[in-house]
Amino acid sequence: MGAALSTSTVAAAAEPPFVGSAEPEVPSASAPSSAVVAPSLAPLAVESSCQQVLHPSGRVAAVLCGPAKQPLRLGGHRFEQLTGTLLTYYAHGGVHELLTLRDGFLDGVVETYDPVGHLIERVVFAKGEQQDLGVPPQTASPSTAEGETPTALSPVSVSPEARPSRADAEPELGLGIGLRAGSSVSRNAYGTFLQLGPALDVLARIMPRLSVELRVEFQHTVAGPVDYRRIDVPVTLGLRVELGRSTMRPYVLAGLGPDYAWRKIPGDIAAQPSESTWLLDAHAGFGLLGRVSQRVTWLAELRLGGRFRTDDKTRLRLTEDSGAPVELLGNQFTAQLGLGLQWMP
Amino acid sequence: MSNIKTHTVALLFALSGVVGCGNAPDDEPLKPRRAAVLVEGCTLDDWQHATLSAVETTQVLDEVVLRCLVLRQDGSIAPTDSAARSALRTLTAALQSHGYQVGLAVTAQTDDGVDHTPAQLLGILSDPSLRSRATSELVSLAPSANFLDLALPPLPDSGRGVMTLWATELSAALRPMTRLGYFAPPLTQEPSELAGGGAVDLRALAPSFDRIRLLTTDYSCCEQVAGPTTEPGWVTEVAQFVQNRIGAVRPEIDITLPLYGVDFSKRGQRPVSYLEAIGVAQHNGRQIKRAPGGSLHFDWTEPSGAQHELWFDDAAATIGHQRRFDPSIDSNVGILYYGLGAEDPALFSELSRRR
Numbered sequence: 001m002g003a004a005l006s007t008s009t010v011a012a013a014a015e016p017p018f019v020g021s022a023e024p025e026v027p028s029a030s031a032p033s034s035a036v037v038a039p040s041l042a043p044l045a046v047e048s049s050c051q052q053v054l055h056p057s058g059r060v061a062a063v064l065c066g067p068a069k070q071p072l073r074l075g076g077h078r079f080e081q082l083t084g085t086l087l088t089y090y091a092h093g094g095v096h097e098l099l100t101l102r103d104g105f106l107d108g109v110v111e112t113y114d115p116v117g118h119l120i121e122r123v124v125f126a127k128g129e130q131q132d133l134g135v136p137p138q139t140a141s142p143s144t145a146e147g148e149t150p151t152a153l154s155p156v157s158v159s160p161e162a163r164p165s166r167a168d169a170e171p172e173l174g175l176g177i178g179l180r181a182g183s184s185v186s187r188n189a190y191g192t193f194l195q196l197g198p199a200l201d202v203l204a205r206i207m208p209r210l211s212v213e214l215r216v217e218f219q220h221t222v223a224g225p226v227d228y229r230r231i232d233v234p235v236t237l238g239l240r241v242e243l244g245r246s247t248m249r250p251y252v253l254a255g256l257g258p259d260y261a262w263r264k265i266p267g268d269i270a271a272q273p274s275e276s277t278w279l280l281d282a283h284a285g286f287g288l289l290g291r292v293s294q295r296v297t298w299l300a301e302l303r304l305g306g307r308f309r310t311d312d313k314t315r316l317r318l319t320e321d322s323g324a325p326v327e328l329l330g331n332q333f334t335a336q337l338g339l340g341l342q343w344m345p
Numbered sequence: 346m347s348n349i350k351t352h353t354v355a356l357l358f359a360l361s362g363v364v365g366c367g368n369a370p371d372d373e374p375l376k377p378r379r380a381a382v383l384v385e386g387c388t389l390d391d392w393q394h395a396t397l398s399a400v401e402t403t404q405v406l407d408e409v410v411l412r413c414l415v416l417r418q419d420g421s422i423a424p425t426d427s428a429a430r431s432a433l434r435t436l437t438a439a440l441q442s443h444g445y446q447v448g449l450a451v452t453a454q455t456d457d458g459v460d461h462t463p464a465q466l467l468g469i470l471s472d473p474s475l476r477s478r479a480t481s482e483l484v485s486l487a488p489s490a491n492f493l494d495l496a497l498p499p500l501p502d503s504g505r506g507v508m509t510l511w512a513t514e515l516s517a518a519l520r521p522m523t524r525l526g527y528f529a530p531p532l533t534q535e536p537s538e539l540a541g542g543g544a545v546d547l548r549a550l551a552p553s554f555d556r557i558r559l560l561t562t563d564y565s566c567c568e569q570v571a572g573p574t575t576e577p578g579w580v581t582e583v584a585q586f587v588q589n590r591i592g593a594v595r596p597e598i599d600i601t602l603p604l605y606g607v608d609f610s611k612r613g614q615r616p617v618s619y620l621e622a623i624g625v626a627q628h629n630g631r632q633i634k635r636a637p638g639g640s641l642h643f644d645w646t647e648p649s650g651a652q653h654e655l656w657f658d659d660a661a662a663t664i665g666h667q668r669r670f671d672p673s674i675d676s677n678v679g680i681l682y683y684g685l686g687a688e689d690p691a692l693f694s695e696l697s698r699r700r
Contacts, residue, residue: 268661316632319643
């Protein structure tokens, strides 16, 4: 993809101006450093007050000009004698600036994107000077003639590949991990109990908005019926679908898996020290993701579901002072609230 | 950010709690007391034999009482055949070789193994010839063991004089050749309201015996409400009452702790062993509960729908009972563990650890 982008950018520089779309897309995170400018646009002159700043990956981070190190996109400077499209990038690979140059001067459209690919500014330059168009930037069209205002935006073409792609704001594939503090309120035949504990998620993004989640959780009772001490270790496999692409976005999920449940029988009775079983955990829920940094996201979620006993072991029942014997480790309804952080590259 | 993560992880683990932090076992030594165990019968099964042969058991027990001899309606004492008596002598010798003092306890039953009714027993003891025969047979059996105990079923209140009389006769015939003991009901008052309690004149009986074993068992036998087989407060009350009645030195006093449990239902009460109780609980899927007094219990339902409530003690419960009455009962009061074979298999090793 990087090679294709480079080639098309070079080709575009030699073709008639402007074939870009009116609504730019989010820059590609995988654009190679060679896409800074076409090879044919290599600097011809040396009198330049501007300097490129590169990321460790080799991509251009910024072009800074003058003694004040002011970004080139602000105009007023000449960057060598370049003619063509110049892209700068964020550290994570997303496009930061799209600069159109002619003979080293800004001449054409100049766009600035935020780290997730949203267009935050579009201005037009002519011979290094910013133009006050007084019209929305969507006026450019492929049929616009050179020399007219819109076409002045486009002395060089910007190929679709060079345009930022919104879907590419985050990697389509990737593995991540999450750590959550979970609390669950469950109700079974014996009563209602509260459990707290940590959870570890392993996430695999298989589509831009779809992730597979492997979750291992440890839950320990902190409140409930007297002497009801229980530990649950659910291991579930689930799907998570993110709704939207904003920095704070909701998601829905569903999961299924086994849950090892163990409870201590009170009274230090050697003949019956504890009871354990396997339950089937099935749940669905929703949550909210919010970006902390480029790779770290906080999340808050609510999962609702049930746990169902699946083994054939004799189930212990306890007769309360009044009423029929009740099962202490049986089917249950569970509501889980989770708060945590996740990391995805 | 790293601080946030660190604090988050710390909080998670703090909230998770600590698993398995139960109470530490109570390993404090118990008050030293002489201890005996009662075996129902004249023979030992393999389990009982193994238990009595174990080093831990020999460290705990001083005496073994075989509830073996039977006073019959004709005044004879079973077993009567020479082979059985020979086997009994062999058994007592074997037990003595383990360091135990071995005693034979005498009960009174019909040939089909049912206790004599109070009237039947009164009839036997009221007949001087039958009483004399019984006395002479006990004299002949005395060399087989270290001591003899009377463990008779209840007499009617009118048998008070006869009982005291026979005790005097036995004492004269057997002592000091052997030690003589008496199984007394758990009296807390005189005259007693217990079945057979009215026939027991403690002050009159005391001079005739070396040991009085107070049957502080079946605490919940008679109130139509299921409950524990013994209770430390009650045991203390009985022991203190009897000591006050007869003096603290002679005869010696033992209290009794049952090793068996009791299954209560509308059909009546049935003694059950610890292992049977555990089996019933497991088979019926019942969680066992420990009562505040330490005893274990659960209820269960027969396939026919009959309701049962089962109470029993494990090693922790029995040790707990002792620990509760230890401060209140003198150390010269011994313990008779009633029903060898019905106990929690861990009992004697646990008791040994607390000597």
